[in-house]
Amino acid sequence: MAAAETIETTDHRVSCDGGGGALGHPTVYLEMGSKDHVDCPYCGRRFVRRTAGQPGGH
Numbered sequence: 001m002a003a004a005e006t007i008e009t010t011d012h013r014v015s016c017d018g019g020g021g022a023l024g025h026p027t028v029y030l031e032m033g034s035k036d037h038v039d040c041p042y043c044g045r046r047f048v049r050r051t052a053g054q055p056g057g058h
Contacts, residue, residue: 004044014047016040 006021012032018024018040025042032038037048 004039004046006046006048008050008058010050012013012049014038016043016045016047019045 007014007029013029013047014032015029016025017027028040028042030038030047032047032049033055037046
């Protein structure tokens with residue numbers, strides 16, 4: 001099984017649809033709260049919050 005994708009973001013709220021168009025999953029909106037990441041319950045994608053000063057940040 002392939003590892004789930006990790007997506008970097010500067011937002012604390014993200015949405016995920018599986019990225020497969022019609023082959024994806026229903027759009028879900030995820031909130032990180034005080035954490036620095038959140039995982040999609042459907043596909044396992046991990047959204048990681050980065051700030052502009054962190055390595056890998058934009």
